[in-house]
Amino acid sequence: MHFLQSLQLQKENEGSSTGTIWQKSKGEKLISFSPVDNQAIGSIVCTDKDAYEKVITTAQTAFEEWRQWPAPKRGEVVRQLGNALRNEKQALGQLVSYEMGKSLQEGLGEVQEMIDICDFAVGLSRQLYGLTMHSERPLHRMYEQWHPLGIVGIVSAFNFPVAVWSWNAALAWVCGNVTVWKPSEKTPLCGNAIQHIVAKVFKANQVPEGVNNLIQGGKEVGEWISQDTRIPLVSATGSTRMGKELNQAVAARLGKTILELGGNNAIIVSEHADLDMSLVGAVFGAVGTAGQRCTSTRRLIVHEKIYDAFVNKLVKAYQQIKIGNPLDAAMHMGPLIDKAAVKMYLEAIAACKKEGGKFIVEGGVLEGVGFESGCYVKPCVAEALPHHVMVQHETFAPILYVMKYSKIEEAIAIQNAVPQGLSSAIMTLNMRESELFLSTLGSDCGIANVNIGTSGAEIGGAFGGEKETGGGRESGSDAWKAYMRRQTNTINWGNQLPLAQGIKFDL
Numbered sequence: 001m002h003f004l005q006s007l008q009l010q011k012e013n014e015g016s017s018t019g020t021i022w023q024k025s026k027g028e029k030l031i032s033f034s035p036v037d038n039q040a041i042g043s044i045v046c047t048d049k050d051a052y053e054k055v056i057t058t059a060q061t062a063f064e065e066w067r068q069w070p071a072p073k074r075g076e077v078v079r080q081l082g083n084a085l086r087n088e089k090q091a092l093g094q095l096v097s098y099e100m101g102k103s104l105q106e107g108l109g110e111v112q113e114m115i116d117i118c119d120f121a122v123g124l125s126r127q128l129y130g131l132t133m134h135s136e137r138p139l140h141r142m143y144e145q146w147h148p149l150g151i152v153g154i155v156s157a158f159n160f161p162v163a164v165w166s167w168n169a170a171l172a173w174v175c176g177n178v179t180v181w182k183p184s185e186k187t188p189l190c191g192n193a194i195q196h197i198v199a200k201v202f203k204a205n206q207v208p209e210g211v212n213n214l215i216q217g218g219k220e221v222g223e224w225i226s227q228d229t230r231i232p233l234v235s236a237t238g239s240t241r242m243g244k245e246l247n248q249a250v251a252a253r254l255g256k257t258i259l260e261l262g263g264n265n266a267i268i269v270s271e272h273a274d275l276d277m278s279l280v281g282a283v284f285g286a287v288g289t290a291g292q293r294c295t296s297t298r299r300l301i302v303h304e305k306i307y308d309a310f311v312n313k314l315v316k317a318y319q320q321i322k323i324g325n326p327l328d329a330a331m332h333m334g335p336l337i338d339k340a341a342v343k344m345y346l347e348a349i350a351a352c353k354k355e356g357g358k359f360i361v362e363g364g365v366l367e368g369v370g371f372e373s374g375c376y377v378k379p380c381v382a383e384a385l386p387h388h389v390m391v392q393h394e395t396f397a398p399i400l401y402v403m404k405y406s407k408i409e410e411a412i413a414i415q416n417a418v419p420q421g422l423s424s425a426i427m428t429l430n431m432r433e434s435e436l437f438l439s440t441l442g443s444d445c446g447i448a449n450v451n452i453g454t455s456g457a458e459i460g461g462a463f464g465g466e467k468e469t470g471g472g473r474e475s476g477s478d479a480w481k482a483y484m485r486r487q488t489n490t491i492n493w494g495n496q497l498p499l500a501q502g503i504k505f506d507l
Helices: 002-006 049-066 071-087 089-100 104-124 163-174 188-204 219-227 240-252 275-291 307-318 339-355 408-416 431-438 479-483
Strands: 029-033 040-045 131-133 140-148 151-155 178-182 212-214 233-237 256-260 265-269 297-303 358-361 380-383 399-405 423-427 447-450 484-492
Touching (some): 040 188, 049 151, 049 212, 071 089, 071 188, 089 188, 151 219, 163 178, 219 240, 233 240, 240 256, 265 275, 275 307, 275 399, 275 423, 297 307, 297 408, 307 358, 307 380, 339 358, 339 380, 339 399, 408 431, 431 447, 479 484
Parallel strands (some): 151 178, 151 233, 233 256, 265 423, 380 399, 423 447
Antiparallel strands (some): 131 140, 140 484, 358 380
């Protein structure tokens, strides 16, 4: 593939790097197969413990220098990285599409997210604001400032193999931290490609070796990060199961985490909704990235008065979805990430039917020319009840559950009655309904939208969710504070030492 050469990717790559230096490792060889056609794209060498130690030691040394760079100077480096990503957008978007399986437009969109967060971080580098406060003691001044933490560990998932890393890295860097990134073992070449791009920009700006670090491998490598007391913050994206295990390990050493875990996202379609607009939001939310987004729409809660009409529109829309090679811009949906994901998809369909779910759009595995990898499946729709086990469960696949409601309060209760709390949406032109949905009586999710779907988010807002989604926040707003430590300072500029709360201590 020509885009591999453009990104300096060879058939065989080392798996851990401190920037421009690729560490030798005796770890296992990991081959990346594309779910598009089951072809081997290339291979990496997993990071072994010796290579890991070299990476962490180098990162510690780099932090001592990097934190002394003025924040706007760090921001300038990130600005140049954004430009480098612009130059490589087409090739990198193709790699994301081919290695992960999402449509080319979504792959390009993911690279655009990286560019956007770099732009955001550049501005942020001049806005790491603290506060000033009035002291209760005369001739005293109080203020609050923020300092970098040190090494930030980043564990990312296959469904967004580059964007979520950038949300963390760009903010961590301008805050003065260094990063150690473990990408998913299902999309390792995307990690190597990014490392090459970043290393080139950092070298041109004489950034210390070890500010941006890459390690590769599976669960064991992630456990090294979670248990390492030298890494004060670990930002992890993945399943709720993974997040619980990682959080326990980090909390045991009193470290900090940013967790972005499972989502079981719903759209409420009101009787007052624009049905055409609602249809677009529902269909893209359910089939975009083949249902493998944490923000994918998994539940549709439709008012009983419009239920039949909307479901009919939904069925017709599903008949128009084009499934195939994601590098073909005409395709709406590509494959699932691997055959293990296909197995979970089939098991979820079977479990839904066993509970009494009625499929109005049938699922199944696609076969024949163009589908030889065995990873292409049909997006499907089932009428189900809110309490069904599979409705309560997050299946990372294009399965959409549809159910009825009669009153808006009932719809909100159904929306909230799942363990996850990431993204939510209501489609309505009724102001009272929308305001109720956004109020303290409404959605319990970290993201609540009106007249747009659950899938996708702008980098200007903080991204994350509640309950089993983990409670973390990344990207915009004041998410940068999670990458820093807060310090309160009191300065006495008088010639006496009065104590707080009027306490007397005479000598």
